Every structure is written in C-alpha cells, then in structure tokens.
Amino acid sequence: DDIPKLPREFAALEPNRERNTWYPPGCIARTLSKKEMDACPKARRALDAEWEKLRTLKRPHPVKGHGAWDEGNVREASTVRDAARASGQTIHFGRIVELCHEKGSELAPDDPERKMKGRSVLLGDHIKDQDFSWAEFCELGSSPPSMDAAKALDAFGSFPGYTVKTGDAKGAYTQALLLGAETWVTLPENRWPAHWKGKFHRPVVKLVLALYGHADAGGFWEAHCEEKLLSIGWTRLAEEWPGAYWHKKTGSMMIVYVDDFKLAAKHAEHDALWSAIRKVIDMDPETLDGRFLGCSHERFTTSVRNVSSLLDQHPSYHPRQKQGGVSTEKSGTPIPPVAPVARIYDPNKTVSVVSYNMERFADDCVNVFCELSGWDRNKIGTAPTPFLEEANDPVAIFEDASANKKGKGKSTEQSGTNPACTGALSKIACKVLMKIMYIARFARTDLLRAVGVLSTMITKWDTLCDRKLFRIIKYINGTTQWRQIGFVGDNPSELSLGLFSDADFAGDKEQQRSTSGVFLALYGPHSFFPLSAQSKKQTATSHSTVEAEIIAANHAIRTAGLPALPLWETILDRSLSLDVYQDNQATARIMSSGRAPTLRHIKRTHQVSVAWLHERVIGPDVTLHDCVSEVMAADIFTKHFVNKDKWEQVCGLIGVITGKHVLSLQQQSKRSSIAC
Numbered sequence: 205d206d207i208p209k210l211p212r213e214f215a216a217l218e219p220n221r222e223r224n225t226w227y228p229p230g231c232i233a234r235t236l237s238k239k240e241m242d243a244c245p246k247a248r249r250a251l252d253a254e255w256e257k258l259r260t261l262k263r264p265h266p267v268k269g270h271g272a273w274d275e276g277n278v279r280e281a282s283t284v285r286d287a288a289r290a291s292g293q294t295i296h297f298g299r300i301v302e303l304c305h306e307k308g309s310e311l312a313p314d315d316p317e318r319k320m321k322g323r324s325v326l327l328g329d330h331i332k333d334q335d336f337s338w339a340e341f342c343e344l345g346s347s348p349p350s351m352d353a354a355k356a357l358d359a360f361g362s363f364p365g366y367t368v369k370t371g372d373a374k375g376a377y378t379q380a381l382l383l384g385a386e387t388w389v390t391l392p393e394n395r396w397p398a399h400w401k402g403k404f405h406r407p408v409v410k411l412v413l414a415l416y417g418h419a420d421a422g423g424f425w426e427a428h429c430e431e432k433l434l435s436i437g438w439t440r441l442a443e444e445w446p447g448a449y450w451h452k453k454t455g456s457m458m459i460v461y462v463d464d465f466k467l468a469a470k471h472a473e474h475d476a477l478w479s480a481i482r483k484v485i486d487m488d489p490e491t492l493d494g495r496f497l498g499c500s501h502e503r504f505t506t507s508v509r510n511v512s513s514l515l516d517q518h519p520s521y522h523p524r525q526k527q528g529g530v531s532t533e534k535s536g537t538p539i540p541p542v543a544p545v546a547r548i549y550d551p552n553k554t555v556s557v558v559s560y561n562m563e564r565f566a567d568d569c570v571n572v573f574c575e576l577s578g579w580d581r582n583k584i585g586t587a588p589t590p591f592l593e594e595a596n597d598p599v600a601i602f603e604d605a606s607a608n609k610k611g612k613g614k615s616t617e618q619s620g621t622n623p624a625c626t627g628a629l630s631k632i633a634c635k636v637l638m639k640i641m642y643i644a645r646f647a648r649t650d651l652l653r654a655v656g657v658l659s660t661m662i663t664k665w666d667t668l669c670d671r672k673l674f675r676i677i678k679y680i681n682g683t684t685q686w687r688q689i690g691f692v693g694d695n696p697s698e699l700s701l702g703l704f705s706d707a708d709f710a711g712d713k714e715q716q717r718s719t720s721g722v723f724l725a726l727y728g729p730h731s732f733f734p735l736s737a738q739s740k741k742q743t744a745t746s747h748s749t750v751e752a753e754i755i756a757a758n759h760a761i762r763t764a765g766l767p768a769l770p771l772w773e774t775i776l777d778r779s780l781s782l783d784v785y786q787d788n789q790a791t792a793r794i795m796s797s798g799r800a801p802t803l804r805h806i807k808r809t810h811q812v813s814v815a816w817l818h819e820r821v822i823g824p825d826v827t828l829h830d831c832v833s834e835v836m837a838a839d840i841f842t843k844h845f846v847n848k849d850k851w852e853q854v855c856g857l858i859g860v861i862t863g864k865h866v867l868s869l870q871q872q873s874k875r876s877s878i879a880c
Contacts, residue, residue: 246319254323258378278404281407300415306320342423356735358493359733366469371478380414380427432485478490507553523832556691577632587682628667633661654672654844656741694729699776705722717742718741760838798814798819
C-alpha cells in the first residue's frame with residue numbers, strides 16, 4: 205500500500221490535437237497524381253519520351269554503351285545481395301519510379317510555356333544496402349548560384365555591346381557517371397522487357413548514370429559540368445560565388461543553375477562560346493534572354509528622361525540640412541534651405557532596361573489563396589500597401605456569414621476543439637506564404653518585409669495573422685502589373701556599388717526585436733540596377749535605435765557588401781570600394797571612430813564586434829556616406845507603411861514601379877524604335 209501509484213483517471217480530458225500537416229512550398233511546376241498521369245495523353249507521351257531517352261543515353265567517356273542503367277546485365281536481387289555479402293562489398297539497392305509535372309502551371313492553358321515534363325527518378329529516400337540497412341552517401345551536395353548572381357549577370361548583360369542568352373543542358377544529371385557505391389535498381393513493372401516476365405521475381409539492373417533522386421546526383425553533375433567548362437577556358441568567378449563562371453579571354457560571365465545556363469557576352473562572342481560548350485556538354489539551342497527560373501526578363505531601351513525619377517533618388521542629390529547655428533523661430537530668421545545639387549546625367553542619353561515580369565505568377569498567388577481558402581476572387585479587392593494599420597483597423601476579415609463557406613482553409617470543427625486564437629487560415633498559411641516568398645525574393649522585393657514577418661508566425665498563427673495575410677493578397681491582387689526594373693547607361697569605369705542598411709527599433713511587439721534591412725545596387729550617372737535585398741529579424745533585443753542600426757550595418761556589410769566585391773571587381777576589371785550609406789549619424793560616428801562605450805554588451809548578445817566594423821570602414825573596402833532618411837533605400841525592409849503616396853515613393857527607391865509607369869516606359873521604347 206505504501207508503493208506510489210499512477211492516477212487511474214485524468215483530472216481533465218485533453219482534446220485530441222490535429223495532426224501537424226506540412227504543406228510543401230508552392231512551386232511553379234504542378235505534380236500530377238497517378239490517376240491524372242494515366243488519363244492524360246500528354247502526360248503519357250511525356251513519360252514515354254523520358255523513358256526512351258534514359259534507355260538510349262550515350263554514356264560519357266570512358267564508359268561504353270548506352271542507357272542510364274544496364275538492362276543487358278539483369279540479375280535477381282537476392283543473388284546480387286548474397287554476392288556482396290560474400291565479398292564484403294557495400295552496394296545499394298533502390299527503385300525507379302515515374303513522375304510527371306506540369307511546368308508553367310500558372311500560365312494559360314494554351315500558353316506554349318505550359319507543358320508536361322515526365323521524369324523517371326530514383327527514390328532517394330528508400331535506398332538500402334545489402335544488409336537492408338539505410339544507405340550512407342558521400343553527402344556531396346550541389347551549390348547552385350544565388351539570385352544575387354543572376355541579378356549581377358543581368359546587369360552585366362546590360363552593358364553597352366553585351367547580350368544575354370540562355371540554354372538548357374539535356375538531361376543534365378544523366379550526363380555524369382554515378383560514382384561511389386555500386387547501385388542496383390528495380391524498374392517499374394510496366395517497363396519490364398517481355399523476356400523478364402516469368403523469369404525473374406525481383407529483377408535488378410546496375411545504375412550507370414547519376415539519375416535524378418540519388419542523394420549525390422547533383423554533386424556528380426556539378427563536378428562533371430565544372431570539369432568540362434574549365435577544359436574550354438572558363439574559370440570559377442570567385443570562391444564566394446558557386447555556379448558562376450568567368451571567361452577571361454572574351455570577358456564573359458555565365459551562371460549554371462542545375463541544367464539552366466545563362467551567359468552574358470559581347471554580341472560577336474556568343475556563337476563561339478556556345479559552340480565550345482556544346483562540344484563538351486549536350487545542350488539545346490540557346491535563345492535570347494527571356495524566361496529564367498519562372499521570371500520573364502523583358503529587355504528594352506529608353507531615354508534617361510523616362511527613368512530620371514529613379515536616378516533623382518540617389519543620396520548624393522539629397523544633402524542633409526546642416527545642424528547647429530540655426531536661429532529659432534522667435535528670432536524671426538528663416539532657416540536657410542539646402543542648396544539643390546545639380547544633376548550630372550544627360551536626360552537624352554539611352555539606357556538599357558531589364559524589367560522583371562512575374563505578373564502571371566503574382567496572379568497565381570492570388571488564385572492559390574482563393575482555391576485553398578474558398579474565397580471568391582471577384583471579392584478579394586485591392587489594398588494600397590501590404591500592411592495593416594493595426595491600431596485603427598480592428599475589424600476581422602472573416603465575418604460570421606463567411607464561416608459557412610466551404611474550402612480547405614476554413615475550419616469546420618466546433619470552436620471547442622481548437623484554441624480560440626487559432627486563425628482560420630492556419631492550415632494553408634505555409635503554402636500561400638512560401639509561394640509569395642519566391643516572387644518577393646526574385647522580382648517583388650516590396651513584399652519582403654510583410655511576408656517575412658508572417659513567415660515567423662506559421663506555428664503560432666492567430667486571427668491577426670489571418671488579416672495580415674489577407675491584406676497581402678489584396679495588395680498583390682491590385683499590383684500584379686508592378687515590376688522591378690534596373691537599367692545601365694554608363695561605361696564600366698563609371699559604375700559603383702551602393703549598399704544601404706537600416707533598422708527599426710523593437711518593431712516586433714511580441715519579442716521586442718528589431719528588423720535589419722539591406723539593399724545593394726549598382727549605381728552610375730545614368731545607371732541604377734538592384735542586385736540584392738534582405739529583411740531579417742535580429743536575433744537579440746536591442747536597447748536603442750543606434751544599437752539596432754549597428755547590428756543592421758554589420759549584417760549588410762558582412763552578408764551582402766563584402767561578398768559582392770570580388771564578383772564586381774572581376775566584372776569591372778578594377779578595384780572597388782563599397783559605398784555604404786547610413787542615415788543614423790550616431791551610428792556613423794561609432795562606425796568611423798570604433799568607440800561605443802554604451803554598446804559594450806553587443807559582442808555577447810548579438811555576436812557583433814564594433815572593432816571589426818570600424819576596421820572595415822577605415823580600410824580600403826568600404827567608404828561610409830551620409831544619407832537622409834527620405835532616400836534610405838533599406839527603409840522599406842524594416843518598417844510598415846500604410847500611406848499610399850509614401851509607399852510608392854519608397855518602392856521607387858528599390859526599383860519597383862507601378863504598372864502605369866511600366867506601360868509608359870514600354871510605349872516610349874516602341875515609339876523610339878519606330879522613329880529609328
């Protein structure tokens with residue numbers, strides 16, 4: 205009786221919790237179900253074409269023969285396994301399955317870019333060794349180029365006399381041999397040759413090429429591709445920029461994103477460069493820069509006069525009002541105005557413009573939200589900015605009458621089974637936000653701050669998050685025609701890198717943490733090209749605006765500014781100094797002097813060294829400039845704006861312009877072409 209016992213009854217029954225369903229990120233390619241693959245003739249043709257291609261692939265030197273696997277050496281799985289155990293050899297066993305995706309699923313049904321893509325892949329998560337233990341791999345991994353590298357190439361391709369072209373490698377991974385442990389695979393039963401049936405119970409064949417799905421296939425292809433490119437005169441552009449290559453003889457740049465090749469070179473050099481690549485890598489014919497990674501790149505020329513509103517926002521045209529010595533209002537002496545700075549650009553000069561058009565993808569973001577939430581697209585409406593005025597807008601977006609609507613995003617359970625604070629969109633939030641995140645990172649950086657804040661709330665979604673997400677959808681719905689643009693109209697010797705950093709103070713009301721904003725662009729008298737943007741919540745709480753600004757400046761220089769220098773020094777063929785713009789004068793003094801007696805704690809709390817920051821500023825790599833808050837380009841990544849006019853002004857600082865402005869530029873370009 206003295207032995208303690210567990211209670212046999214619970215004091216209160218805890219309601220069953222919903223299974224934590226994970227929605228994969230929204231992608232451009234839509235996966236077809238098995239039923240759809242069987243019913244769709246286009247899907248069947250795509251799968252058959254892919255299978256035949258893999259069976260007849262020519263193997264790279266020194267391996268002879270054809271095919272991604274060796275059908276001529278078919279064996280029973282148990283026989284191969286017994287032989288491996290007897291010899292002490294480690295071999296892997298896997299299974300090949302067929303998948304089909306609809307590329308460009310967000311496009312119109314009759315759009316030529318919307319097509320079926322069949323894939324025969326290795327199930328990489330179901331590979332075991334001869335003892336039925338999970339297989340171990342080399343963990344090579346691949347390092348695709350970043351979006352920053354793609355933007356840099358776009359800017360380089362806008363230089364006078366340069367053109368950008370793209371090309372695809374045919375079956376990229378399968379152009380490389382599968383190295384490492386010997387791998388034997390089972391083929392789908394409907395693909396077995398007729399003489400296999402009745403003869404084998406579980407036939408396996410040896411995998412020869414790096415098939416999609418293998419954990420190390422990407423690494424094998426990357427190593428193979430780099431070896432071939434190096435053999436024809438290309439070199440790695442910089443250690444900090446994987447997947448980016450430089451051709452010194454012709455002064456050309458190329459990035460390789462898996463099977464997508466994008467090359468910027470002088471007009472006369474393209475044919476020879478692509479011809480050399482085709483000799484070592486099996487490629488489709490190259491095309492002029494158009495659609496790359498889901499974004500349409502529209503190139504045209506216009507006069508500086510039409511983009512002068514963007515050039516006028518450069519900090520050098522907006523000097524700060526001098527402090528000290530200003531008379532008070534009682535003295536009756538007016539404050540002297542700041543003398544205007546003369547513009548150094550020629551309004552009649554022609555510039556080469558790149559417009560990043562993801563209108564159809566933005567439209568698809570709204571459609572996905574409507575499909576998952578059950579909301580009528582015609583009733584979405586529009587919003588001038590992606591931010592709520594939380595203090596003055598307590599009205600929930602879902603009224604009581606809307607609760608009966610059917611949809612995956614609507615909760616149909618009794619209110620007693622869920623916490624009262626859980627938002628109605630909690631189940632679909634991840635999928636919708638991840639889809640928007642792609643367009644925010646690539647071509648609509650005006651969305652970064654709003655989407656970044658909500659993405660931190662996925663696991664603690666509430667009704668306020670519902671309203672914020674709906675506000676973003678309304679904003680996208682009204683701005684699908686907005687674009688981010690960049691243009692170049694100067695010689696390389698006149699260009700420079702401009703880096704902006706900014707921070708709010710305790711913008712996160714729950715954790716009292718600040719947000720760092722970063723913006724990097726290429727500047728010149730007649731040039732402005734956005735290269736990189738970040739909006740990142742700081743990892744510790746700051747005690748003042750100056751502290752938050754120091755952390756933001758450190759993050760900007762360390763993650764965006766310094767890595768960009770070796771890339772652009774190679775492109776421009778000269779040493780560069782990074783122009784860093786800071787709108788907080790106290791922060792600028794700390795960076796210049798290296799003294800911050802009130803911030804002695806930040807090395808422990810933020811892992812940031814003021815001494816390191818000071819060394820960068822007084823060194824040759826960084827030149828610190830003053831900047832007034834009105835033209836601080838990183839401001840948009842740290843604060844929320846609810847005023848329409850102010851919002852459009854800060855969007856212009858990062859090159860995001862309205863649909864009306866885009867249409868005007870394109871019309872001006874057409875008129876200029878007709879006049880010529």
